[in-house]
Amino acid sequence: MKDIDFLKLVKSNIRSLRPYETKEIPCRVKLDANESPYCIDITPDKKILQRINRYPDPEAVKLKKAISMALKVNSANILLGNGSDELIYYLITAFGGPVLYPIPTFSMYGIISQALGEKNIEIPLNEDFDLDIDNMLAAIKKYNPKLIFLSSPNNPTGNCFSAERILKIIETSKGIVIADEAYQPFSSDKGFLPLLKDYRNLAILRTLSKIGFAGLRVGFLLADKDLINEVNKVRLPFNLNALSQAVALEAFKNKRLIESQIKNITSERERLFEELSRINNVSPYPSEANFILFKTKNADIVFKKLIKNGVLVRNLSSVVKDSLRVTIGTHGENNFFIKALKKSIGGKA
Numbered sequence: 014m015k016d017i018d019f020l021k022l023v024k025s026n027i028r029s030l031r032p033y034e035t036k037e038i039p040c041r042v043k044l045d046a047n048e049s050p051y052c053i054d055i056t057p058d059k060k061i062l063q064r065i066n067r068y069p070d071p072e073a074v075k076l077k078k079a080i081s082m083a084l085k086v087n088s089a090n091i092l093l094g095n096g097s098d099e100l101i102y103y104l105i106t107a108f109g110g111p112v113l114y115p116i117p118t119f120s121m122y123g124i125i126s127q128a129l130g131e132k133n134i135e136i137p138l139n140e141d142f143d144l145d146i147d148n149m150l151a152a153i154k155k156y157n158p159k160l161i162f163l164s165s166p167n168n169p170t171g172n173c174f175s176a177e178r179i180l181k182i183i184e185t186s187k188g189i190v191i192a193d194e195a196y197q198p199f200s201s202d203k204g205f206l207p208l209l210k211d212y213r214n215l216a217i218l219r220t221l222s223k224i225g226f227a228g229l230r231v232g233f234l235l236a237d238k239d240l241i242n243e244v245n246k247v248r249l250p251f252n253l254n255a256l257s258q259a260v261a262l263e264a265f266k267n268k269r270l271i272e273s274q275i276k277n278i279t280s281e282r283e284r285l286f287e288e289l290s291r292i293n294n295v296s297p298y299p300s301e302a303n304f305i306l307f308k309t310k311n312a313d314i315v316f317k318k319l320i321k322n323g324v325l326v327r328n329l330s331s332v333v334k335d336s337l338r339v340t341i342g343t344h345g346e347n348n349f350f351i352k353a354l355k356k357s358i359g360g361k362a
């Protein structure tokens with residue numbers, strides 16, 4: 014066998030790159046990945062399996078049509094991805110950097126940008142977790158970023174950024190501003206879709222992952238058709254597999270059911286917020302998403318004790334001091350979590 018040091022062989026920007034953390038720790042209650050706790054029973058059109066020897070529709074015409082009707086945008090303004098992660102990859106591949114984003118935020122903006130050898134510019138959020146507009150505008154002026162990613166509601170903080178600040182950034186930037194609205198369905202804020210027609214440099218990312226279909230890997234980019242055409246040049250052929258296309262198509266027929274599940278999740282979120290607020294030494298941050306970030310003393314220890322007590326949450330203490338993030342589960346799961354948390358804090362793991 015040849016003695017090859019792959020670490021030396023790999024590109025220098027990849028050498029120091031750390032992969033996205035996707036550790037699956039088996040636990041009775043899984044509240045770590047911002048998935049929906051509800052699984053909708055969907056049977057895709059059986060004909061799909063009779064054609065599985067064929068490549069899928071490369072343009073996913075039917076699915077685009079369903080999205081177009083649901084969101085009232087033209088099919089020409091839609092690009093589909095194998096999750097919105099893939100679309101972030103394509104955006105950075107097509108336009109390059111510098112790539113600007115506030116921190117803390119969704120880690121894939123930085124990981125993908127570094128993987129593609131682009132320059133990252135990270136501007137800390139202010140103490141309310143809103144955009145530090147002066148520093149954002151100064152960075153835009155100094156670096157002229159090609160892409161600016163704004164996750165609103167933001168992962169992991171849960172809040173929406175001030176719409177006024179986002180607009181100021183769109184108006185100031187000569188590059189593209191991507192409003193990542195993965196969590197918009199859970200927010201009282203209506204998001205930036207209504208403004209798409211007014212700003213050519215605004216692009217919106219949405220996903221089916223948070224509303225019941227994380228396993229499908231279907232995300233969509235909504236933007237000016239010329240922007241879509243440029244990103245489409247780097248899209249891999251047949252990036253959305255036939256089964257995902259077929260199931261996603263059925264998913265769009267379950268709008269009412271999905272909406273009622275979202276309602277359950279947001280009302281459970283408010284209940285969980287109240288419950289967390291009542292626990293000594295725990296303080297939750299207000300959330301417009303399907304998760305809550307909360308501060309707790311000894312977060313690393315509490316995280317481990319929660320696992321022992323049957324609940325997996327996300328440990329974000331390296332990102333926001335002493336903080337854990339819990340995804341909103343079903344009523345029963347949330348009760349189980351609250352009990353487990355009290356036990357974990359009380360020391361009786």
Ligand code: PMP
Nearest residue numbers: 096097098119168195220222232
């Ligand atoms: N954007 C944000 C803000 C997210 O939190 C996530 C998932 N964690 C994504 C995008 C990626 O979602 P998808 O499953 O569509 O790739």
